[in-house]
Amino acid sequence: MQFNQSNRKGMNRAALSMSSMIDVTFLLLIYFIVSTVLSKPEDQLTPALKVDQGAVVEESLLEPQIILVQQYNEQPVYKIGSQIFTKREQLAEVLLKLPKDPGVIIKAGDNVTVGFAIAAIQESNNAGFEKVTYVPASN
């Protein structure tokens, strides 16, 4: 008597049709490749927040160094006391020399760009100030 091989061994081979699954998998893969928008790497700056409420707040904020971020002669500048800086590198240089313990307050006016104001926070962080406070200030 002639038995075929599988019967003789008592085996049942499951025949899986993989082609449809592979089709679907590749379609999904293509979908994700096409629809994916690579997100840019992000980080965060975490300044303390205070609101300028006039003389009372000003008095209590005397100790820390105050950086004014505002428009001056139609260009954005950083002001520390009477010193005016147009570039962040100049600000960074000065911040490095200042005592760090009292902290720093950044008062940003309404007419400068966000990037210019955020640069002041970043430079304060880089200079080693632990207490960095952002104060929204109207011009």
Added chain:
Amino acid sequence: MAFGRTKSRMVIPIVEMTPMIDIIFLLIIFFMVAAQFAQQARVDMNLPKEMGGQEKHLQENTFIINILQDGSIVVDSTKGAISLETLEALLEEKIAKGELSWHTLLIRADEQGKTELLNQVLVLLNRFNFSATKIATETH
């Protein structure tokens, strides 16, 4: 002799594919839905190119305020721009429910936009007694 019997006992393992396919599809659906939610909260914009605070132990952001260059505020990109008053109401609701603190709120502001709106949002947050804020930057 028992040689024949040994041969017939050979068992070929059958891999059950059905639960694996189920799990794969569930994972695909999960990632599709999760990606959709992530996309809703973050609007494509040019963030300030700064290295940030490099802090590793910050809490996850559950509420993101996007401030675009044109002066609009977006919290959910599917709902479009909202006014400062609407934002105030949203914040009030979330804070009342105890779902929001400064640790879980992120501000994403376009670097070319004016600080006017950012300042207004920060004044609003200060009114809700937020002692600090998180501002997103784009690392190089």
